[in-house]
Amino acid sequence: MEVDKKEEIASDSSEQVVNPWEVSAKDGGKIDYDKLIDQFGCQRLDESLIDRVERLTSRQPHVFLRRGVFFAHRDFDLVLDAYERGDKFYLYTGRGPSSEALHLGHLIPFMFTKYLQEAFKVPLVIQLTDDEKCMWKNLSVEESQRLARENAKDIIACGFDVTKTFIFSDFDYVGGAFYKNMVKVAKCVTLNKAMGIFGFSGEDHIGKLSFPPVQAVPSFPSSFPHLFPGKDKLRCLIPCAIDQDPYFRMTRDVAPRLGYSKPALIESTFFPALQAKNGKMSASDPNSAIYVTDTAKDIKNKINRYAFSGGQDSIEKHREIGANLEVDIPVKYLSFFLEDDAELEHIKKEYGEGRMLTGEVKKRLTEVLTGMVERHRMARAAVTEEMVDAFMAVRPLPNMFE
Amino acid sequence: MGFSKDHLLARLQELQIDYSKYEHPPVLTVEEQAKYVSSSEGALSKNLFLKDKKNRYYIVSAMTDTKVDMKVLSQRLGLGKGGIRMAPEEALSELLQVSLGCVTPFAVVNESARDVSLLLDQKFKNQTRCIFHPLSNDVSISLNTLGLDKFLQSIGRDSVYIDLEANPVVGKDQPPDLAVYVPSNSVVVPELPTKTASIQTASKNVSAEKTKPVASAKPSKLAGNVKSAVEDSALLVFKNPEKFVEEILDKTTALLLSEGKGENVEALAETFRKRLTSEFTHLAVMYKNTAYSQGFYAGTQSQPKRP
Numbered sequence: 001m002e003v004d005k006k007e008e009i010a011s012d013s014s015e016q017v018v019n020p021w022e023v024s025a026k027d028g029g030k031i032d033y034d035k036l037i038d039q040f041g042c043q044r045l046d047e048s049l050i051d052r053v054e055r056l057t058s059r060q061p062h063v064f065l066r067r068g069v070f071f072a073h074r075d076f077d078l079v080l081d082a083y084e085r086g087d088k089f090y091l092y093t094g095r096g097p098s099s100e101a102l103h104l105g106h107l108i109p110f111m112f113t114k115y116l117q118e119a120f121k122v123p124l125v126i127q128l129t130d131d132e133k134c135m136w137k138n139l140s141v142e143e144s145q146r147l148a149r150e151n152a153k154d155i156i157a158c159g160f161d162v163t164k165t166f167i168f169s170d171f172d173y174v175g176g177a178f179y180k181n182m183v184k185v186a187k188c189v190t191l192n193k194a195m196g197i198f199g200f201s202g203e204d205h206i207g208k209l210s211f212p213p214v215q216a217v218p219s220f221p222s223s224f225p226h227l228f229p230g231k232d233k234l235r236c237l238i239p240c241a242i243d244q245d246p247y248f249r250m251t252r253d254v255a256p257r258l259g260y261s262k263p264a265l266i267e268s269t270f271f272p273a274l275q276a277k278n279g280k281m282s283a284s285d286p287n288s289a290i291y292v293t294d295t296a297k298d299i300k301n302k303i304n305r306y307a308f309s310g311g312q313d314s315i316e317k318h319r320e321i322g323a324n325l326e327v328d329i330p331v332k333y334l335s336f337f338l339e340d341d342a343e344l345e346h347i348k349k350e351y352g353e354g355r356m357l358t359g360e361v362k363k364r365l366t367e368v369l370t371g372m373v374e375r376h377r378m379a380r381a382a383v384t385e386e387m388v389d390a391f392m393a394v395r396p397l398p399n400m401f402e
Numbered sequence: 403m404g405f406s407k408d409h410l411l412a413r414l415q416e417l418q419i420d421y422s423k424y425e426h427p428p429v430l431t432v433e434e435q436a437k438y439v440s441s442s443e444g445a446l447s448k449n450l451f452l453k454d455k456k457n458r459y460y461i462v463s464a465m466t467d468t469k470v471d472m473k474v475l476s477q478r479l480g481l482g483k484g485g486i487r488m489a490p491e492e493a494l495s496e497l498l499q500v501s502l503g504c505v506t507p508f509a510v511v512n513e514s515a516r517d518v519s520l521l522l523d524q525k526f527k528n529q530t531r532c533i534f535h536p537l538s539n540d541v542s543i544s545l546n547t548l549g550l551d552k553f554l555q556s557i558g559r560d561s562v563y564i565d566l567e568a569n570p571v572v573g574k575d576q577p578p579d580l581a582v583y584v585p586s587n588s589v590v591v592p593e594l595p596t597k598t599a600s601i602q603t604a605s606k607n608v609s610a611e612k613t614k615p616v617a618s619a620k621p622s623k624l625a626g627n628v629k630s631a632v633e634d635s636a637l638l639v640f641k642n643p644e645k646f647v648e649e650i651l652d653k654t655t656a657l658l659l660s661e662g663k664g665e666n667v668e669a670l671a672e673t674f675r676k677r678l679t680s681e682f683t684h685l686a687v688m689y690k691n692t693a694y695s696q697g698f699y700a701g702t703q704s705q706p707k708r709p
Contacts, residue, residue, distance in 0.1 A: 118683070156691070157688075159683075159684045160687070160691075161690065161691070162691045162694045162695065163690070163694060296433050297466075374433075374437075375684065379684065379688050382639070382640040382688050384695065386695045386698070387692065387695040389695070390691075390694060390695040390698040395698075
């Protein structure tokens with residue numbers, strides 16, 4: 001049984017707030033992930049699970065697993081058990097297309113999902129919640145649809161395989177079997193429960209209230225009759241950032257009542273803003289983030305000027321005490337994106353003990369990020385309108401488990 | 403034809419000018435060049451080939467992070483505010499005898515460039531070494547400014563270093579400070595139809611798709627044109643099997659050239675696998691996606707079989 005937290009939405013600033021629409025730490029400090037796991041009731045992703053993944057996929061686990069970026073889960077062990085027995089699963093992730101500008105924080109779940117698709121050889125559905133953004137950000141229907149398509153291009157550029165991936169926008173796809181499931185889910189959640197989970201109030205319009213089932217039902221294979229006909233017991237694994245947990249707590253609560261399997265989750269920490277003080281990277285502050293459209297020069301400038309450094313004020317002091325790795329942003333970013341474990345350890349040691357200076361760490365980070373953004377740009381340039389149409393076409397995927 | 407890169411390098415050696423040479427795939431932009439030549443080898447340069455309204459030409463060579471304000475430069479040269487712009491592609495081939503993406507101070511070695519004014523960023527003087535193309539964009543060389551000066555002297559030129567970021571007042575009582583560097587002779591470059599220009603400028607490594615007409619483009623547009631030329635060729639990599647293979651071999655050989663010194667073959671093979679696997683998989687997936695999308699589109703357009 002999921003723990004029902006009535007005091008979920010603590011608008012008290014002395015508590016940290018984590019929900020799909022707001023992420024802020026306690027008293028402007030750091031997010032306490034242990035407390036979050038406790039509060040939400042999910043599990044830590046421990047070493048043994050990571051080792052299992054390595055064994056089952058015969059390849060090195062993704063850097064995000066090795067570094068604890070994806071750190072929590074629900075039922076991931078059950079998914080692996082089933083996989084070992086030969087029962088496959090499908091992946092489900094999504095994006096709320098609120099802006100054209102995508103930053104590196106947005107790419108993280110997609111980079112990880114791509115790895116999962118390749119490593120486990122499973123299909124994937126990607127939901128673009130244009131309706132959600134239309135309602136919450138007060139965009140016009142046309143604008144949110146346009147943004148959804150533009151975002152789809154950046155998502156495709158992450159390297160998903162078109163023969164195993166279905167991308168859909170809510171405005172295009174809701175209806176038929178998908179809508180039937182939405183109604184089934186909606187019948188199981190009272191207004192009071194929804195208000196408790198999501199913090200809705202009497203002032204919110206009814207569009208918002210009716211949205212959660214839209215994000216819930218892609219967890220059920222029967223929502224996609226063109227993809228999974230007759231596979232009603234197929235499991236679903238959802239890679240997402242931990243702020244999305246409330247939607248899926250609700251979904252997991254409802255699933256057994258509908259005779260469906262509960263979706264499993266694998267959850268990530270937030271990607272910190274460059275200046276560190278905000279809870280996570282925000283699309284509304286251009287200097288808090290590195291965008292996929294940034295030039296090499298932009299990246300270098302942003303890192304040099306805005307990346308919060310844990311180095312000491314003077315070189316002498318730095319050589320004596322070393323850097324504060326806890327708050328240093330460049331090292332944090334490198335832990336997300338620098339593939340080579342040995343190199344990262346070396347940097348942490350040398351920088352933490354004062355032998356390496358901030359400038360050098362920032363330089364390495366700039367190299368790594370510039371490489372990533374360049375590769376993304378090249379791939380993005382190759383995404384044509386036809387390719388988007390192909391990914392979004394309601395078509396069968398006959399080779400989805402190959 | 404003009405001086406070739408080998409000719410130039412031989413001349414540098416004759417003059418006992420110390421330089422380091424780096425070979426790499428042809429690059430059209432500083433960003434690309436930066437991928438193959440690390441900044442620890444020297445300061446990369448950006449090189450602009452400019453022309454004024456009276457058909458006088460200038461090469462401005464600067465550190466990549468120096469801000470070159472065309473309006474200010476134009477005023478300081480005494481040409482008014484909008485007096486200077488990017489030179490057209492034909493001028494590049496006619497006067498400097500180099501290809502797109504290859505403007506370099508060394509181009510003044512050619513007789514055809516005798517009236518081209520060369521302005522160098524004074525910040526180069528603080529660098530141990532600076533990096534330029536030796537008349538070809540598949541090689542970069544790094545050398546100290548003293549070496550560059552020596553070379554220029556040998557062809558009867560003075561080195562002109564200026565503070566490119568200075569913005570002095572130019573007015574009635576303050577004459578333009580760079581006016582002395584405006585060439586005394588103007589050059590008329592015959593206007594060739596675009597096709598001929600492309601053939602003339604295409605050096606052996608630049609494919610036809612990469613060369614785009616650049617006539618009278620503003621600086622940011624030039625960067626945009628070169629960038630879109632690079633992005634168009636990115637599209638081709640995913641559509642065309644030959645370009646796809648070329649891209650893979652380019653990346654592999656670049657890695658071989660940079661890592662292959664003295665490593666034993668097994669370790670090298672491991673390095674290759676480690677560094678290239680994910681990148682090449684990504685390339686292959688995009689190639690597959692492109693093929694599928696083209697097929698999918700064809701499917702939507704195809705007519706049903708006649709019964």
